[in-house]
Ligand SMILES: *[C@@H]1O[C@H](CO)[C@@H](O)[C@H](O)[C@H]1NC(C)=O
């Protein structure tokens with residue numbers, strides 16, 4: 185099952201080889217954040233190389249902790265803080281950089297953009313299947329001892345403090361109809377989306393609004409994210425699963441809690457829909473929707 189959260193790199197490997205002789209002029213660098221149950225080596229490393237080859241920009245995957253295991257067990261507040269410290273150490277990013285993030289990696293990326301003090305500027309941000317407005321169920325973990333632990337902990341209620349402290353995706357689970365518990369106990373998404381009326385922080389909004397381009401890629405046949413429209417900040421109403429709100433109908437957008445509307449009003453948000461299941465982006469779609477945003481020259 186864990187496989188279903190990963191991408192079909194084999195398809196992309198051939199293309200990476202074809203494009204592998206590129207010299208980086210003064211293009212600004214990019215970093216990649218992988219999804220849950222994944223790590224920077226293997227397929228993600230191939231994908232990073234492919235992006236580099238196609239765009240002609242230097243890039244690297246930024247690992248949080250030990251990768252796969254920490255992607256499940258390290259709370260997102262901490263993951264974002266690790267990312268924050270790491271980018272500040274990377275001299276090559278100091279003049280600005282771009283981000284490409286996969287799935288849960290988008291929660292880390294946005295935490296980095298919104299919460300990190302004295303960070304180098306993020307120019308373009310490409311989100312692939314990001315659970316931006318929450319998900320209504322934790323993704324399947326699969327088999328093995330690690331997943332057995334995950335399953336055990338998840339027998340407790342999702343808004344239990346122990347779960348919030350120990351299972352990363354619990355930080356962006358938002359169960360329709362359980363808003364009171366969610367706003368009181370969820371440790372991550374309510375802060376990231378400036379959802380708590382008394383705790384909205386305009387600094388988070390200012391930082392998010394300073395992006396030059398925000399590319400939100402939704403997978404038409406996404407069976408991992410419930411609902412898939414969360415990739416575009418669309419979500420169920422607070423009352424229950426019955427009604428799905430389009431991005432522009434959500435309060436996050438209309439009241440502009442984080443600057444999504446401000447960015448959209450000036451044409452800086454690209455709502456992209458591609459065919460395929462979660463993260464199954466094809467080479468042509470990479471060329472069309474990802475690479476152009478990595479090509480900016482400093
Ligand atoms: C990554 O690329 C290497 C070398 O081209 C290949 O051997 C390997 O199978 C690829 N890994 C994945 C997961 O696609």
Ligand SMILES: *[C@@H]1O[C@H](CO)[C@@H](O)[C@H](O)[C@H]1NC(C)=O
Nearest residue numbers: 298299300301385386387388
């Ligand atoms: C908002 O966030 C910034 C950056 O993290 C922080 O310095 C500031 O104290 C926060 N403001 C409030 C009112 O919490």
Ligand SMILES: *[C@@H]1O[C@H](CO)[C@@H](O)[C@H](O)[C@H]1NC(C)=O
Nearest residue numbers: 404405406458459460461464
């Ligand atoms: C997506 O799902 C639809 C209907 O469920 C199906 O007809 C279509 O073939 C799927 N497309 C891909 C690319 O998987």
